[in-house]
Amino acid sequence: xxxxxxxFLPGLITFLLTLPLTSCDDxxxxxxxxxxxxxxxxxxxxxxxxxPKIEQHTFExxxxxxxELVSFxxxxxxxLIQSGCEKPKQEFQxxxxxNTKSFKDGDWLASAVDMFGFMGxxxxxxxxxxxxxxxxxDRFEQLKIGQPQALEAGYFVKIDKIAGxxxxxxxxxxxQE
Numbered sequence: 001x002x003x004x005x006x007x008f009l010p011g012l013i014t015f016l017l018t019l020p021l022t023s024c025d026d027x028x029x030x031x032x033x034x035x036x037x038x039x040x041x042x043x044x045x046x047x048x049x050x051x052p053k054i055e056q057h058t059f060e061x062x063x064x065x066x067x068e069l070v071s072f073x074x075x076x077x078x079x080l081i082q083s084g085c086e087k088p089k090q091e092f093q094x095x096x097x098x099n100t101k102s103f104k105d106g107d108w109l110a111s112a113v114d115m116f117g118f119m120g121x122x123x124x125x126x127x128x129x130x131x132x133x134x135x136x137x138d139r140f141e142q143l144k145i146g147q148p149q150a151l152e153a154g155y156f157v158k159i160d161k162i163a164g165x166x167x168x169x170x171x172x173x174x175x176q177e
Contacts, residue, residue, distance in 0.1 A: 034063050035085060042066065043082035051123045072118075089175040100161070100168025105145045108161045112172050113137055132174070 035042035043066035045059035056071040065083040072078070075097035083089050094115055103111075113136045120129030135151050136143070143149050148156045155176050162169040 034061050034066075038085040040085075040088065043088075046080065046126070051126070053122055076115075076118075084175070087176040089173065092170075092172040092174075094170040094172070096168045096170060098167065099165050100163045101165055103161070103163060103168065105161075108145055108170060109140065109143050109159060111170050112143075112159045113140065115170065115172070 033042065042061055045057075045066075045068055047054060047057055047068060047070050049057040053073045054070055055073060056069070058069045060067050065081055068078075068080040068082070070078040070080070077095040077097075079093040079095075081091040081093070083091075092115070094111075096111070113133055116129045116133035116136060120127050120131075120133060136157065139149055139151065143157075143159060146158070146160050148158045150156055156174075158171075158173045158175075160171040160173075162171070
């Protein structure tokens with residue numbers, strides 16, 4: 001299957017960042033609802049407990065953010081924080097239950113690509129993660145740990161790490177400026 005070209009990336013990024021951002025009417029005024037005055041409304045859960053390979057799932061909507069916790073088979077945990085109103089931001093914090101002290105930067109970057117592939121293959125509704133995986137692969141040589149990388153004008157990814165002996169944390173932030 002051919003990957004989308006760079007000309008489709010702006011629309012893809014906008015679509016993927018706003019995909020989980022929809023609103024529900026619960027009778028509250030916009031000022032009192034979380035994300036009430038946002039064009040895209042409040043974030044909603046991306047994952048659910050019925051998706052294969054998900055052992056546990058929770059989702060909490062707060063005033064300025066939504067936090068989704070997912071435990072996958074194989075010892076990988078994800079904390080996904082969605083925030084931003086007009087410029088959505090998604091922070092993926094993957095906890096890897098292995099010694100990551102010896103990981104090189106390239107290992108962390110490859111893990112980021114792999115995580116988006118893993119998530120995208122869990123269920124048909126998660127296939128947009130495969131497009132993110134493709135965008136990361138396309139820019140793999142330019143990616144640097146801790147440094148934002150433009151995926152297209154105004155749209156960025158930042159990959160970071162926290163290495164440890166018992167576990168490590170891979171941080172992937174997708175955002176718009």
